[in-house]
Amino acid sequence: MANVCPYGCFTHAVVRGIPESFGQRADGGESVEVDVAKAQRQFGVLTGALRQKVGLQLIEIPADPELPESWRIEDIAVIQGDMALITRPFKQQRRAEADAVRRVMNELNLTVVEMGVEEGGSGGATLEGSDVLFTGREFFVGISKHTNHRGAEVLADTFRDFAVSTVPVCGGSRLKNVCSMGGPETIIFSNSEGAKKTQRMMEQLTDHHYDVLTVEEDVAANCVYVRGPAKVDYLLHPTVDECPNSIPAFQKLPDYTLLPTACSEASKLRGALSSFCLLINRKLNYS
Secondary structure (H helix, E strand, C coil): CCCCCCCCCCCEEEEECCCCCECECCCCCCCCCCCHHHHHHHHHHHHHHHHHHCCCEEEEECCCCCCCCCCCHHHHEEEECCEEEECECCCHHHHHHHHHHHHHHHHCCCEEEECCCCCCHHHCCCECHHHEEECCCEEEEEECCCCCHHHHHHHHHHCCCCEEEEEECCCCCCHHHCEEEEECCEEEEECCHHHHHHHHHHHHHCCCCCEEEEECCHHHHCCEEEECCCCCEEEEECCCCCCCCCHHHHHCCCCEEEEECCCHHHHCCCCCHHHHEEEECCCCCCC
C-alpha cells in the first residue's frame, strides 16, 4: 500500500563521510581541485543541521578513501515507505558503494530490492538517485548520462503504487541539478532555459498541480525539505554566498525555518545538498 504521508515526513537521515580522496573520480578520470578539509567542514554543518535543528536520527557510514564518490549516497538507493531500491550507478567502479548502504537498509528493516547485474555492461539498466524526484504523489525520473530508460522501468516495477514519468535532463547533469522538492506541493526549479524546458515537460506529464518556486541560480534549485516532528517546515538551501539572487525567493515561503547550508566544494563536482543524504521515514503514520 502506498505511503499516504505528505512529502517531507522523515525520521532518519543516512549519510556517508567525505573521504580524503574527495575530488577524484571513481573511474580514474581527471580529478577536480577541491578543498577536502572545507568539504568535510561543510558536511559537518549539514549533518549537524539534520540532527540538531531538524531532529532526524542520523546514521553515518564511515568515509572510504577507496570509494572517492561514495559521499554521493543519494545515488545508491531510492527509498519510499518501507522499500529501498538499491540502484545501479552508471560508473561500474561506483557499484561497490552499495554494500554499506545495503547493510544499513537491512538494519532499518526495510525491504531491499536489487536492480541486479544485467548483461551488456553499461548498456544494461542504470539508475542514480540524483535523477529521481519523488513528490509524495509520483516519481519523475531524469534520463541522463547516469540514468537510462531501463533503469526507470525497474523503478516503476518496484514502486507500482506510484506513477513514474521519464523526462530528459535539460540544463544539468542530473535531474536534481535543476529541480527539487520545496514542500509537500512545491517544486523548486532553476530559472535556466534547460530547467524551464524540463518543468514544461513535467507539467505535461502529471495529473497533479504543484506550486513552483523559481530561483535565479542553478545551485539554488537543489534543496532539502523536511517537515519536522512539530509540523515545522525546514528547508536546507545553499548560502547567500552561493546564491545571492535566490535568497529572496526562499524568504517568500510562508512560516518556513530556513537553514542556509554551504555546499560549494561539492558543487565543484556537480554535487548538491541532496547528494549527501538518504531520507527515510520509519513511522509511516507520522504526519
